[in-house]
Amino acid sequence: MKKSIISVVLVLFPIAILLGQQGKYQRKSISSVESVWIKPGALQGLERFDYRFFDKMVDFYIELERFDYNILPEPMLSEFREQANLLTEITPAAIGRVLEKTVAARILDILNSDDVKKNRGLALKDESAFQSFAATKAKSLGLTVRELEMLLNSAYIYLPYISNMKQEKEAKEISVEIQGGILWYQLAVDPGGNYSIKMLVGAKTSGLGRASIGAKNRLTGKPLYKEFKFGKEVLKTTEEQYAQYDAVLAWAKNLGVKTKEIDAFKLQAQIVEASGNKYGFPLGFSEGVHLGDGFHLVEFEEDKFGNEVATRVGFVRVTKTGDNKEDPTAYTYATQLLGEKQDIGGVVMEHPRLGIDARVKLGFVTGMNIPKKYTEFDLVTKIQVLDDDATSAFGANLTFAYNLAPIIGVSQTFLDLDIGFGIPIASYTNEAIEGNVNAFIISGYLGVTKKLWFGRSNLSIGLGGGVDRLTMGGELLDSTFSYSINAVGIKAGADFEMLLNPDLSLNIGAGYKFGLPPMSVTLTWGNEELELPIPLDEYEDLKMGGFSINIGINYALGELPINIFGFLDPFKKY
Amino acid sequence: MRKIHGLLVLSIIFSFLSTDLIAQLPVSKEATLIESVSSAEVMIEATGIYKSKQKKKKKAKKDVTEKGVKKAIEDARKATVYFILFGGTDPLITTPQERQKFDEYTSFFFDINNVNTYISFEETEFRKKVKIDGGRGIRVTKRFKINKELLTKDLEARNILEARAELAEAIGNPFIMVMPAVQRGESPIDLLRTNPQIKHAAAVVESYLTARKYDVIVPEQQAALSDLSAAQQSLAGREEDYAYQLALSIGSDVYITFSGTLEDAGYGTKKYAMAVRAYETTTARLLGTETGYSQGRQGEVMVSIEEAMNDAVDNVLSRITNYWKDDVKRGIQYKLIVNISTDFDEDQIEDIQFAFMDVVEEIAKSSKENIVTDQTLDYIIWCDPAKYDKSSKVYRKIKKAFKDAETEGTLRRININRKMILLKVDYE
Structure with missing residues (x-):
């Protein structure tokens, strides 16, 4: 099995052959040419490309702790940029040749400096070398030719590139999509001291960012997209910048995983x-x-x-x-x-993984109560959607679970962002069928899950709170509409999960959602949205919660084009 | 019928014993000398193997998972001891007699508890760990530091190797002189005085020798050569061999010469290549030669010299020891050179030569005639240490016997040291 x-x-x-000792990671040194190669015509619809933020994200996600960093002097980087800009055809190979002409010699100088040899060289020594050092009255801890060979051939240069970056604006919605990747080059030095730059590998990915102009937090009333948070840092933004930052963060984070996936790293x-x-x-x-x-x-x-x-x-x-x-x-x-x-x-x-799991669950909810009378609303004409009271529903949930363990120091604890979709089990009225009007429940929950492992299986216990929205929508007078009843809910659940492979696990579970009475009604007509407060007692017996059973899968993501909880990444310390 | 039963029982006992002996030996026997860390310890990379005896694959795999690593490490440890005993260019056990004696103690030496006492360091991590035979076995490679000196003492304690102390008691340890190899006309003493690298290399060898309790002679007095000049004419063809002359004049049993060069090792590093040669003083016969290399380094030449010298000298020393063990069985060796004056006629010369030959026959357990000319007699003689433990005793006997022979000549000494007796016969 x-x-x-x-x-x-x-x-x-x-x-193993290269390193001499099986299964040992030797630190690599990397250099950045502090630049991004943007393919001609790649930037579309952007007012301004924010290089500073881009560099910040690349520094954070690419310049990983496993690397030492070789700082190249600015004049040399300028020379690289100048010569790269003179290229008639920009290809990875052509860039490699420019790197060889402009920065390779300097990197070699850095590697040959006494400080680097002293500090990084020690890490190349194996246990028996230290033993000999002790046994020979500490006569020498200088680098041997084997160690020098490893040191000089473990220098890499990276160059991020953007092949396409497009900003689109539709009504108040702004979206930015970035496609690109990273090129990795290796400095190869032969025993005679001759060097060359070799293209090691390329990785590509994409990122997507979104923002709504003028959107505000419903609870606090503060603008949603005027500040972009990254760890303790708060950057003032416009909505366009926010969408750009969001996309760049997702893109850089994906590249970080892809960098870790490179065999040498x-x-x-x-x-x-x-x-x-x-x-x-x-x-x-x-x-x-x-x-x-x-x-x-x-x-x-x-x-x-x-x-x-x-x-x-x-x-x-x-x-x-x-x-x-x-x-x-x-x-x-x-x-x-x-x-x-x-x-x-x-x-x-x-x-290497992102530290974010995606969970998809299919389930059945019982114990809910959606009386048919609450599915009646009066727009142009009075419509009742359900012909029966609904006490159960089929549902599906998509959860993005961010691993909090590196931040809080408690293993296998996740911050969950859960999106649910449920279809009440009840027959529709004829007028609803004729008007193509549907009723469904959409949920958005934030919660915490703790997994308790035993062997390849775990029991996960989760707790969360959020909003359920019973939405009835369709088309009327050539315009889309929806009538939604919003209620706050609290839910708790437990799942038994079994790991099928390092990324994928199967889960089966049960839970209970305690649905509070509805708080408001939202009416959307075309692009117009109107939120109406309602008296608490009006939908008193409407409950969108209940007891649920579910089956699903959990997948550890290696790539995700959107930014979820990325602002938490700088807090990782355990 | 009883005989058949007896034979059967014996053969069963024998087969059990031999199985036990085989079980004690390492399975792999694969090891490489990495470096001689000091005069007592060596770093060795050894491979250990464990193969499950379970017939079913599933059980064999389980067996390897449960105890494979532990058993393979034990096998690697045994392989290091095996290597020092029998492997490489200069193993400790060299002769069939030693091997025969060793076989009686195989179970002692390869008992894992005993093996562990020789290991002074073992790397935590593996160089390699590989499953073999489809998971029915495992092979591991690790580095160990072995106390070779302790192992040697254990062999001596069980009379497998003749103890150096006993040899020393019988006729003394060999006197060894160390000097750099020089070009014709160059003085090794000048080189030792003026070249710090050469001096350092000599010091490393001397340190090695003294740590192993050899008697070391440091040739620093050029004046020691002066006495030899009178005999130079007899050392046909070797008058330019400074080292040989020095060793003879000083009276060492063995002399070691060394030479080294710095070579480019790539990546801006230099490695030191050292050649070490050991000679029998009396005949200038080459006893052993070995090369040693340091790792390539940037700077730190002295460290490289020491590393290269350590690499080479250990093997050369074991050859000197083997030579000494063989040679002492024949007795104490002396070089006897006699210069006969040209004033004698042919018959007189013959009388003198015959007188000497008779004396040699009388005092030597065995002898070797190197040169016999009208003016020179050159012999290597091996004498009974109980009677002739000093060269002066040999001289006195020769002098007396020569006088008794009543030849026309008078025997006088030119120079006598602990290895060489240089005489002349003058016309009265």
Whole structure:
């Protein structure tokens, strides 16, 4: 069973050979040319492209803790930009040649400087080198040729690019879509000191941002899109800027995951402690490991031709991050969720994800009460939508669950943004059918879920609050309309979830939503929306909550074109 | 019928014993010397293998998962000991006799508790860990630091190796002289005085030798050579070999020469390549030569020299030890050179030569005739240490025997040191 579920990937594995020690991440150094390559004609409809914010996002999501950073002097960067701008045909290869001419020599100088050798070189030394150092009365801790080769060939340059960025405005809605990616180049240095720039890999993704002009928070009355928050930083924006920032953040965050997915940059380590299904390995805050991060368990096997191939044999999740900034010997500990138990010497290899899960659930709700009399409203003519009282509904929910564990230090705790859609089970009146009028419930909830794991399964307990909206809508007099009754609700639920593979799990659960009496009615006619307060006792016995059972899936996202809870990312500290 | 039963029982006992012995030996026997960390310890990268004995694949895989790593590590540890004992260019166990003696103690030396006592350091992480035979086995590679000196002492304690202390008690440790190899006409002593790198390399060897309790002679007095000049004519073809002359004049048993160069190792680094040669002083016979290399480094030349020298000298020393063990069995070795004056006629010369040959036959357990000319007799003689533990005793015996032979010549000494007896016969 396990075999059929765990994805087994065979990879001809050159990493161990290159590094000398199996499953060891060697720090890489990266340089940025502090620029973004925007393809000619790529920017459409934008008043101004905000380079500062773009650089801020790229710095945050691309310049990860696992990298050392080589700062290039401004004159050199200007030279790169000048020469790149002179290119008649801009291709990754042509840019690589410009990098080779302009910045490669400087990077080599940086790598050859005493400070870099002293600081980064130490990380390249293995355990036996330190042993020899101690045994030989600390005579030398200088870099050997093998270590220098690793140091000089572990420098990379990245260049983000935008292939298309389009801003559209429809009525009050502004949307910005960005498409682009990142090019990674490697500085290759041979023993003779000759260097070249090689294109390593390219990754592309997209981001989408939205804002509504003049939109305000219904509770506070403050404008919704005049401030863009990122951690503790608050940036004053226009709605256009907000949409742009939103898109850029989503795009950069996706690229961060794609960067981590590049083989050369993937964190990996050997298991040095193994106790039951708990493993300790030498990675931690210095490499940007966070609580809840997933790692594949990798085993090397000799095939019939004598080649060593890496096989994924399991999956673990970080339960305690090692503070190796304070104590270099601190280990990160992880609990095994999938696969057979491993012993020391097994390898953990990073499985980068966004830290956001998408859950889709289908369910059935009972115990609700939507009397047919409340589905009657008077617009041009009086219409009653339901012919029966509805006491149950079919429903579907889409939840984006942001892993709060790296922020609060409590593992497997999620902040949920839940969008629900329900169809009351009741027959429609003839006039509703003729007028093509439908009744449905839309919900928006914010909540918290805590998952308690046992083996590959978990019990997740969730709590949330939000708004349910019974909407009846259709077309009347050539114009769309909707009549909605809004009510606040509180819900709690529990799910049993089983991991099918590192990303996908199946869940089955039950919950109860306590629906409060409706607070308001919203009438939309065409593009006009009118919110009407209603007396509390008018819909007194209308309840959109009830007991629900559901089945669904949970998927750990590696890419998401929209920004959800991105402002929380800078708070990650566990 | 009883005989058959007896044979059966014996063969069963034998098969159990041999199985036990085989079980003690490492499965892998794969190891590589990484570096000689000090005169006592070496860093070795060894591979250990564990193969499950379970026949069913599922059970075998489970078995490997449960205890494969532990068993493979133990096998790797044993492989390091095996390597030092039998592997590489200069193992500790070299002769069939030593091997035969060792076999009696195989279970002791490869008992994992004992093996662990030799390991002074083991890397936490693996160099490699690979499943083999479709998961029925596992192979791990790790680095270990082994106390070779402790292992050697254990071998000596069980008389598998002849203890150096016992050898020393019998005839003393070999005197070893260390000097740089030089070009013709160059003085190694000048080089030692003026070149800090050469001096450092010599110091590393001397440190190695003294740590292993060899007697080391440092040639710093050029004057020591002066006495030899009178005999230079007899050292046919070797008059330009400064090291040889120095060793002879000082009276070392063995002399070591070394030479080294810095080579480009790429990425702006230099590695030091060291060649170390050991010679038998009396004959200038090459006992062993070995090259050692440092890792490529930027700067830190002295560290590279030390690393390259450590790499080379360990093997050369084991060859010196083997030579010494063989040689002492023949007795104490002396070089005997006699210069015969040109004033003698042919018959007189022959009388003198015969007198000397008789003396050599009388005092030496064995001898080797190097040169016999009208003016020169050059012998290597091996004498009983109980009678002739000093060269002066040999000289006195020769002098007395020569006088008793009543030849026309008078025997006088030119120079006598602990290794060489340089004599002349003058016409009265």
